Amino acid sequence: xxxxxxxxxxxxxxxxxxxxxxxxxxxxxxxxxxxxxxxxxxxxxxxxxxxxxxxxxxxxxxxxxxxxxxxxxxxxxxxxxxxxxxxxxxxxxxxxxxxxxxxxxxxxxxxxxxxxxxxxxxxxxxxxxxxxxxxxxxxxxxxxxxxxxxxxxxxxxxxxxxxxxxxxxxxxxxxxxxxxxxxxxxxxxxxxxxxxxxxxxxxxxxxxxxxxxxxxxxxxxxxxxxxxxxxxxxxxxxxxxxxxxxxxxxxxxxxxxxxxxxxxxxxxxxxxxxxxxxxxxxxxxxxxxxxxxxxxxxxxxxxxxxxxxxxxxxxxxxxxxxxxxxxxxxxxxxxxxxxxxxxxxxxxxxxxxxxxxxxxxxxxxxxxxxxxxxxxxxxxxxxxxxxxxxxxxxxxxxxxxxxxxxxxxxxxxxxxxxxxxxxxxxxxxxxxxxxxxxxxxxxxxxxxxxxxxxxxxxxxxxxxxxxxxxxxxxxxxxxxxxxxxxxxxxxxxxxxxxxxxxxxxxxxxxxxx
Amino acid sequence: xxxxxxxxxxxxxxxxxxxxxxxxxxxxxxxxxxxxxxxxxxxxxxxxxxxxxxxxxxxxxxxxxxxxxxxxxxxxxxxxxxxxxxxxxxxxxxxxxxxxxxxxxxxxxxxxxxxxxxxxxxxxxxxxxxxxxxxxxxxxxxxxxxxxxxxxxxxxxxxxxxxxxxxxxxxxxxxxxxxxxxxxxxxxxxxxxxxxxxxxxxxxxxxxxxxxxxxxxxxxxxxxxxxxxxxxxxxxxxxxxxxxxxxxxxxxxxxxxxxxxxxxxxxxxxxxxxxxxxxxxxxxxxxxxxxxxxxxxxxxxxxxxxxxxxxxxxxxxxxxxxxxxxxxxxxxxxxxxxxxxxxxxxxxx
Numbered sequence: 028x029x030x031x032x033x034x035x036x037x038x039x040x041x042x043x044x045x046x047x048x049x050x051x052x053x054x055x056x057x058x059x060x061x062x063x064x065x066x067x068x069x070x071x072x073x074x075x076x077x078x079x080x081x082x083x084x085x086x087x088x089x090x091x092x093x094x095x096x097x098x099x100x101x102x103x104x105x106x107x108x109x110x111x112x113x114x115x116x117x118x119x120x121x122x123x124x125x126x127x128x129x130x131x132x133x134x135x136x137x138x139x140x141x142x143x144x145x146x147x148x149x150x151x152x153x154x155x156x157x158x159x160x161x162x163x164x165x166x167x168x169x170x171x172x173x174x175x176x177x178x179x180x181x182x183x184x185x186x187x188x189x190x191x192x193x194x195x196x197x198x199x200x201x202x203x204x205x206x207x208x209x210x211x212x213x214x215x216x217x218x219x220x221x222x223x224x225x226x227x228x229x230x231x232x233x234x235x236x237x238x239x240x241x242x243x244x245x246x247x248x249x250x251x252x253x254x255x256x257x258x259x260x261x262x263x264x265x266x267x268x269x270x271x272x273x274x275x276x277x278x279x280x281x282x283x284x285x286x287x288x289x290x291x292x293x294x295x296x297x298x299x300x301x302x303x304x305x306x307x308x309x310x311x312x313x314x315x316x317x318x319x320x321x322x323x324x325x326x327x328x329x330x331x332x333x334x335x336x337x338x339x340x341x342x343x344x345x346x347x348x349x350x351x352x353x354x355x356x357x358x359x360x361x362x363x364x365x366x367x368x369x370x371x372x373x374x375x376x377x378x379x380x381x382x383x384x385x386x387x388x389x390x391x392x393x394x395x396x397x398x399x400x401x402x403x404x405x406x407x408x409x410x411x412x413x414x415x416x417x418x419x420x421x422x423x424x425x426x427x428x429x430x431x432x433x434x435x436x437x438x439x440x441x442x443x444x445x446x447x448x449x450x451x452x453x454x455x456x457x458x459x460x461x462x463x464x465x466x467x468x469x470x471x472x473x474x475x476x477x478x479x480x481x482x483x484x485x486x487x488x489x490x491x492x493x494x495x496x497x498x499x500x501x502x503x504x505x506x507x508x509x510x511x512x513x514x515x516x517x518x519x520x521x522x523x524x525x526x527x528x529x530x531x532x533x534x535x536x537x538x539x540x
Numbered sequence: 541x542x543x544x545x546x547x548x549x550x551x552x553x554x555x556x557x558x559x560x561x562x563x564x565x566x567x568x569x570x571x572x573x574x575x576x577x578x579x580x581x582x583x584x585x586x587x588x589x590x591x592x593x594x595x596x597x598x599x600x601x602x603x604x605x606x607x608x609x610x611x612x613x614x615x616x617x618x619x620x621x622x623x624x625x626x627x628x629x630x631x632x633x634x635x636x637x638x639x640x641x642x643x644x645x646x647x648x649x650x651x652x653x654x655x656x657x658x659x660x661x662x663x664x665x666x667x668x669x670x671x672x673x674x675x676x677x678x679x680x681x682x683x684x685x686x687x688x689x690x691x692x693x694x695x696x697x698x699x700x701x702x703x704x705x706x707x708x709x710x711x712x713x714x715x716x717x718x719x720x721x722x723x724x725x726x727x728x729x730x731x732x733x734x735x736x737x738x739x740x741x742x743x744x745x746x747x748x749x750x751x752x753x754x755x756x757x758x759x760x761x762x763x764x765x766x767x768x769x770x771x772x773x774x775x776x777x778x779x780x781x782x783x784x785x786x787x788x789x790x791x792x793x794x795x796x797x798x799x800x801x802x803x804x805x806x807x808x809x810x811x812x813x814x815x816x817x818x819x820x821x822x823x824x825x826x827x828x829x830x831x832x833x834x835x836x837x838x839x840x841x842x843x844x845x846x847x848x849x850x851x852x853x854x855x856x857x858x859x860x861x862x863x864x865x866x867x868x869x870x871x872x873x874x875x876x877x878x879x880x881x882x883x884x885x886x887x888x889x
Contacts, residue, residue: 526733
């Protein structure tokens with residue numbers, strides 16, 4: 028069957044989008060492929076279509092459980108049953124059952140953490156993986172904006188699986204990150220498919236305010252004026268909740284907040300309301316969006332800054348996936364700088380914290396520790412999980428932790444080395460933040476500023492940015508049209524009837540499925 | 541009066557100054573300890589057990605400070621309060637303007653209610669989409685067990701789906717018709733289906749201009765009404781099947797479950813202590829948890845019938861559930877463990 032008919036049969040699309048087909052062909056030829064496609068360009072098809080064309084089973088390494096679940100759900104909605112997600116949320120018995128029948132699956136999604144489990148590795152190596160996909164591959168690189176230590180072990184895993192062809196996917200990676208990914212994943216003569224990070228249909232506006240109060244006022248104005256649906260990003264749950272409440276009270280439409288503090292049921296409901304245009308605005312921490320596949324988002328506003336250019340691009344990239352006009356507005360004040368700085372500080376351990384952990388471990392030489400379970404460690408109070416993970420990773424790198432058992436080590440040296448490595452990470456992160464900050468302050472075309480960071484050639488588009496000039500009216504609400512709204516329930520019985528009761532004559536044809 | 545203030549005042553009034561503010565906290569959050577469960581029963585507030593699972597200490601602290609400042613409460617001891625005359629009339633007003641839902645019964649239904657709602661919500665959504673010839677939707681419940689249950693109980697033939705959906709409509713309507721109209725409207729806002737996604741509790745609260753706490757209790761009021769009707773009438777076969785707990789997961793913590801399994805195999809307490817390498821007092825705690833949560837669990841092997849009788853009598857004579865009082869009244873004839881086990885078994889019957 029040719030690729031286009033596979034595409035149509037399984038996904039209902041008539042033709043490939045830019046770049047997809049070339050990538051798929053290289054993957055099917057068994058080459059190692061590095062693909063950088065802008066957010067929303069349909070990255071997942073680049074391995075799903077090959078799987079239907081014979082490169083199956085495929086192992087997909089994905090960093091976020093929510094992202095993974097969403098992909099699984101999407102495949103299932105397209106009628107695929109042989110799909111499974113392996114992550115640490117699976118209970119033990121369920122995992123055992125799945126591993127026993129692993130060969131019956133075509134799409135195996137797995138978190139990098141669970142891939143460190145020996146039983147999982149063994150089961151995977153027995154079923155002849157035909158393609159290994161590393162999604163969000165920038166996580167492999169410590170130069171990337173979202174470094175995950177477990178990703179570094181994927182090279183080794185690939186050997187255990189008999190060295191299947193590898194497809195590395197990412198939306199944003201600078202030149203140095205790309206090289207690092209190729210090296211860490213031990214890719215052999217990889218073919219690069221690097222597409223521009225530019226999203227020509229998204230206008231970019233940077234707007235500096237003198238005070239927080241003014242920034243809030245501007246946010247209210249934009250939320251009232253812009254055509255939705257939109258996402259507003261915040262750095263904290265409290266802010267997301269507060270502004271959502273304010274906007275809804277101001278009558279701006281249906282607004283909800285979304286963050287990791289909500290329970291799963293509420294998160295699903297809000298995602299779904301947003302997807303089906305029952306909400307105009309989601310006020311969110313960066314928890315929202317990963318895995319949200321909504322094509323008609325018209326604007327993204329940053330009320331707080333992301334800590335890197337890459338996160339910024341990823342977040343604004345959620346707008347305008349339907350290729351229609353969309354806008355990204357970044358609101359900032361001088362004080363905003365403290366947020367990323369304190370975040371960077373809190374993420375990484377300082378000398379005292381490193382010394383605390385190391386001295387604790389030095390009393391337990393020869394013991395086994397379960398490094399994955401951060402909560403179960405009796406660790407110094409207030410050590411953030413990210414800091415703990417970094418320390419564990421370094422302990423493994425330096426051979427102090429081998430197969431979860433603490434080896435004899437020299438206290439002072441260990442503290443010294445790990446502290447200075449954490450310090451290096453801090454500096455790298457600072458560099459990334461500074462790069463974002465200098466982009467904010469540069470007096471130039473915003474778009475070409477971004478492109479130059481990725482060493483791309485300058486472009487010129489209509490409705491480009493606040494530097495080049497554009498008209499905000501193009502993004503304003505149509506006052507005569509209600510775009511997103513909920514059904515109002517005035518009579519509960521009628522509503523329940525509408526949901527559940529169909530009369531024979533209304534029912535038309537029988538479903539085919 | 542703020543709804544939460546009213547609820548706290550209500551419970552403190554029932555506690556008559558004999559229980560601390562912590563007891564209110566544990567009751568509303570549904571702590572499964574023998575003390576909390578005994579209190580709930582003794583002071584007739586078990587219908588509120590676990591009805592505000594997300595209450596936090598600070599919130600409760602603020603409420604108490606508020607109630608003291610407005611003169612409704614009087615602090616008698618560090619952690620104890622009695623209700624004042626003003627408080628009493630404020631409480632009267634609160635109860636008549638915000639009556640608790642008639643069928644609310646936290647202790648009786650706490651282990652069933654959430655599962656019932658999750659199944660109902662997903663079942664309604666799936667039926668709604670399928671009878672409208674559209675199976676392309678994102679399930680509102682992600683829990684594998686809930687999804688599995690709905691899948692296994694979903695009619696395969698499309699005519700059956702239409703029929704079952706209409707029957708479900710009838711059953712839910714019958715329950716809701718027996719509720720105040722606004723409560724029925726409130727509940728339907730939470731259901732999802734074709735053309736509309738359900739609201740979260742917080743969104744529903746905002747829509748009805750009430751607090752999250754009030755919304756939570758009202759919502760459980762409807763769920764508990766369903767569960768009550770199912771038990772007392774055979775007119776709700778579909779709802780009954782949604783409530784059925786075939787894999788009756790007893791609400792035990794995992795360590796207690798292991799102890800329970802060993803008990804079922806016939807091991808004695810000392811054998812379990814040895815086998816599990818745990819302290820005796822830990823195993824005793826497990827037994828108390830089992831006595832509370834497993835209805836047909838007999839405590840006779842651990843406390844003689846005669847001892848049980850004496851302990852119950854002592855508790856009645858002293859009008860007290862306090863272990864210390866009972867133990868002293870019986871001249872320290874029985875250890876704390878036996879008194880605890882007896883009183884909490886008594887408490888849940």
